[in-house]
Amino acid sequence: MRDDPLIFDQSQPGRRALAQAPLHAPAVDDIPDELLRREPPGLPEVSELQVVRHYTRLSQKNFSIDTQFYPLGSCTMKYNPRGSNALAMLPGFLDRHPWAPELHSQGVMACLYELQEILARVTGMAGVSLTPMAGAQGEFAGVAMIRAYHEARGDRARTEILVPDAAHGTNPATAVMCGYTVHEIPTGADGDVDLEALRQALGPQTAGIMLTNPSTLGVFERRITEMARLVHEAGGLLYYDGANLNAILGKVRPGDMGFDVIHMNLHKTFSTPHGGGGPGSGAIGVGERLLPYMPVPVVAKEADSYRWLTEADLPRSIGRLSAFMGNIGVVLRAYVYARMLGREGMARVAEFATLNANYLMHRLRDAGFQVWFRDRRASHEFIISLKREQKELGVSAMDFAKRLLDYGFHAPTTYFPLLVPECLLIEPTETETQEELDGFVEAMVSIREEAARDPDYVRGAPYTLPVRRLDEVRAAKRLDLKWTPPGAGDGETEA
Amino acid sequence: MPFIPHTQDDVRAMLDAIGAGDPECLFDEIPAELRGVSLDGVPAGLTEQAVARLMRERAARDAGALCFIGAGAYRHHIPAAVWELTTRGEFYSAYTPYQAEASQGTLQLLYEYQTMMTGLTGMDVSNASLYDGASALAEAILMAIRANRKAKTSRVLVAGTLHPIYRQVAEAIVGAQDIRLETLDIPVRNGALDVQRAGEPGEAAAVVLPQPNFYGRLEQIDALTDLAHRAGALVIAVVNPTALALLKPPGDWGQRGADIVCGEGQPLGIPLSSGGPYFGFLCARQAFVRQMPGRIIGRTVDMDGKQGFTLTLQAREQHIRRSKATSNICTNQGLMVTAATIYLALLGPEGLRRVAAVCHGNTRRLCELLCAIDGVEPVHDGPFFHERALRLPRPAADVLTRLAEHGVQGGYDLGRHDDSMADCILVCATEVVTEEDMQQYAGLLRTVLEEMGA
Structure with a gap:
């Protein structure tokens, strides 16, 4: 495989892309003088x-959804519609300055407002703010709102x-x-949270609980209603991590399960691109009691026009999380996706994501791989453990993952969750064909034979x-x- | 159903393989009372053609204004190649490069990006991006408190000339850990910190210094940096990357240089797009690399000794360290950095310098034209870069509304943050603005002010 020298190694003094900079520059x-730089920057x-050639060639060294099956568990690598991209990049949207007056913003604000409404409906929440810029920032917003809620009631014991x-x-x-300090709750052998341990942990110090449902173990938390009751009785609030929302979209709503606040990864469930690690969008939804604390700004509709709600409208807001x-731009892609799906399409997301996951799980089980929770339904993802292959053949989950790349499949998530030895977390998503899933099973079987x-x-x-394989220790x-x-x-620094 | 490829035969065959009668069986572990939700209120699905028509109408509604606003986001020429390449599916639809062997394209690009950003800022190391400039400042503050082991305090002092929204965002984020930001006790005169009249700031973990500042004014940055260092503080620089083609890089500020540098990456090839997605950059001195938040890419070798790139120092990160991580950040703004890297490669040092110089020249010209109007004058004297505060003879909000009604976005209303500046606007003219655009603005402002009886 070819080497592509760094762009810096291709540099020649005095060369440049002449069409791309102004022809003349004023003095x-x-x-x-003391405020100016002395040497030109190292570009x-x-x-x-x-x-163009360099970055086109670099792009060809990536696996991506557009080129490979990408069953990365917990990441929802489904097709990112090209239409979403093209329509979010219309010049009227791209050229709009963030401080443009509302008069020049009614088009984009209509899209944002409608998406807020759609997300509130499909999650069963009372209000939505689209401002968090990624899942982790949505989580931050959610927990910060929980904190603000307790503090507003003067309840400072919840730590x-x-x-x-x-x-x-x-x-x-x-x-x-x-x-906050973190109190970990163990998982039972069946994959559900240990309810007794939860009971023990709850108390006047409990601010809330952060839950993913279905959990990262790929199974639905069956006693969720009971858990919600226990946490609420203890005075805590429930936070829903939306990483696995694709598993329930159109089937079950976090609001109905008893959650007070959720974040959604629009870059997962609403199919905006992952972009090699972002940008994401971590929209949050809240129940009635957290409405006053939502991060600003939020879009409101008054008669036929839209306006921004800011700190002046929501004085108890946790504030601004971005400039x-x-x-x-990500939110607009999610909006286009939501409109193309509509209510009938949205009702099918979880259904087909779950169908694909259960089919793939059964095929792998029938091929002799160890499904970790064999008596449970898979949600939109499931875990296999290669503990036996590791023991008998000396080939680890990581070895399988790396060899899958040679077969033209991106590897599933490896070694997560940490609770299962030699695990692969596999999420096929609803946009893959049966043939693609069959091809993956054949590759797994073939790798085991090679091993x-x-x-x-x-x-x-x-x-x-x-x-x-790269030397990460050296790195x-x-x-x-x-x-x-x-x-x-040589640019290296000894650690 | 959009994007679901299954035929009825597929569904039948797959359910048979599972041993399930119908798809609903797959949800039988979910309590029945939670299932069967109504999606009333969600509109019916549309074809791409129908959504395209809707979106084109909406985009067109917002288009066409002549924009002279900056205040944290700047309209620049973006070479066509930048987004043609960035939206290639191999960049666009890839995940975070956890499987390094299958992600060498993105990883090499990010390594090149880190090199470019250290070149622009004059710092030793760069991470692979944060969400945006304002949240990057919050992360820089948290990082400085961790890194400054000598300081016995977590006091953080912020220049009074910092973008007020940056301060609000930083407070929302670091405030959750009970860290309070204090305003640096140096009087603001003429729109900049009057370092000659500064007292000793007292011990602090970090001092936040913008260059240029919110008003576009250039601070006496060497003296300020040295003053902060004398207080035992780390210096966090908040800078505009386009400006760095002309201005002294933070690594050269004062006797020792800044310690951490952050800012908004949007000017580097990212469309305005209503405020995001953009990206935050974060650079630092080598000594602090282990306190950095976010992804960092390193060069290494493979089993055959061949060069390759990988995520490194992952022991700082949430997926390894969990509650002891340097930040909760996971997803960053990889695709924006892809665009910025291609932009910087196309512009190069000379191209970026010309862009910066033309922006600055255009803003000077715009101010000259506007200040020829009776009652319009610069608020501040002294050096500035590509942005300037002007005082109007009428309330800024009213004037801006009237300008907007005629299709001109005339600037940022400084009265939003400071009642004493309710008649002031911040204007910016980048390299994409022409002499005709500026003449049009000046002519319209003259008419509007006359109509308002000024």
């Missing part, structure tokens, strides 16, 4: 074709957030960012990608975080 003689000097041990890492990290109104014949071969995978130990010009040392 900057009104800024004192590459290359032609436009060099740039603790409960988090099941299977939760995403963002949950405990968020609770700490909101000034402007959040990731509106039985020649485990070293599987342990050496991948073979067909731009690089083979962390001999830090090389930027290119340095030749002769300026």
Whole structure:
């Protein structure tokens, strides 16, 4: 596989993309010398074709939904409609300045308002704010609202957030960012939260609980109504982590389960692109009692026009989480998706995501792989454990994951949740065909056969990608975080 | 059903394989009273063609105004190649690069981005982005408190000339950990900090300094940096990346340079798009790399000794460290950074310098034209960059509304944050503004003020 030199290695002094900068620039003689930079910034000097070719070639080194089946558990890698992208990038939307007056903003505000309404309906919540810029920021907003609610009632004894041990890492990290301590609740052998442990943990110190349902173990928390009752009786509030909302969209609503606040990953359930790690959008929904605390701004409709609700309208708001109104470009993509689906399409999301997951789970089980919760229904995702393959063949879940790449499949989530040994968390999503799922099963079977014949071969995978397995220990130990010009040392720093 | 490929035969065959009679059986673990929700109120589904028509009408409604607003988001020329490449499916529809071997494109690009940002800011290390400039400041403050082990306090002092919205966002985020921001006790004169009249600030963990500041004014940044360092504080610089093509990089501020640098990346090839998605950048001195939030990419080698790129220092992050992570951030703004990297490669050092110089020249010209109108004058003297506060003979909000009715977005109303500036606006003219655009604005402002009896 070819090497692509860094853009800096292709740089020649004096070369540039001439069409892209102003032809002339005025002298900057009104800024004192001591405020100006002495050396030009270290940017590459290359032609436009060099740039286009370089980044096109780099793009070809990525796996993506558009090129591969991408069954990454907990990430909902479903088709990102091209129509959503094209329509969110219409010039009228792209060129709108965030401080443009409401008079010049009624088009975009109509979309935002309608999406707020749609999201409130499908989640069973009383109000929605679209401003959080990612799932983790939505979590932050949610827990900050819980805190604001308790403080407004003068209840300062609540210092603790409960988090099941299977939760995403963002949950405990968020609770700490909101000034809480974290109390972990164990999971029972059947995959549901240990209800007795929950009872023990609840008390006057409990601010709330953060829950994903279905959980990261790929199963629905069957006693959720009971849990909600217990937490509410103890004076706490329930926070719903929307990472797995795709599993229930159109079937069950978090509001009906008893949740007080939720965040939604629009980049998962509403099919906006993940972009190689963002941008996301972490819209939040709240029940009646948290309405006054929503992050601002929020869009309101008055007669036939729309206006921003700000701190002046919501004086108890937890405030602003971004300089402007959040990731509106992402929100517009979600809006287009929601309108194309409509109520009949939305009702089918969970159904087909669940059908695909249960089908794939059964196929893998029939092929002899160990499904972790074999007596449970899969939600939109499920876990297999390769503990036996590890023990008998000496080939780990990571080895399977890397070898899958050679077969042209992105690997499932590996080693998460942490509770299950040698696990793969597999989420096929509703947009994949049966044929694609069958191909994945065949690849898994084939890799196991390879491992039985020649485990070293599987342990050496991948073979067909731009690089083979990378030395991550070296990466962390001999830090090389930027290119340095030749002769300026090797750029590495010993840790 | 949109985007669901299953035929009726597929569904039958798959249910048979599962041993389920109908799809509803798959939900039999969910308590019956929770199932069967109504989606009344959600509109019926539309084809792409029908949604396209709706969206085109709405986009057109918001289009066509002549914009002279900055105040944190700036309209720049974006080369066509930037978004043609960025929306390639391989960038657009990939996940966070956890499987490094299958993500070398994004990872190499992010490594190049980190290099470019350290070049612009004069710092040692960069992360791979945060959400936006304002939330990046909040993360920088939390990082400074962790990094400044010598300080016995978590006091954070913020320049009175910082963008007020940045301060509000930072307070909303760090306030949750009971960290309070105090205003740096230096008088603001002429729109900038009067460092000559500064007292000693007292011990602090960090001092936040903008350059240029909210009003577009340039601070006496060397003296301010040294003053903050004398107080034992780390200096957090909040900067505009376009300006850095001309202005002294934070790494060179004062005797020792800034310690942490953050800001809004939007000017680097990101469309205005109503305020997002943008991206926040964060750079720092080498010594603080382990306190940084967010993704960091490192170069390493594979089993054959070949160069490759991977996420590194992941032990700082929430998916490993959970409640002890440096931040809860997971998803960042990868696609925006993809665009910014391509933008910076296309512009290069000379292109970016020209963009910055033309923006500055255009803003000077605009102010000259507007200040030729009776009663319009600059609020401040002294050096500025590409943005300026002007005083009007009538209340700013009224004037701006009238301008908007004629299709001109005339600036940012400074009265939003300061009652004493209710007759002041902040104007900006970037390189995309022409002489004709500026003449049109000046002509309209003259007419509007006359109509208002000024």
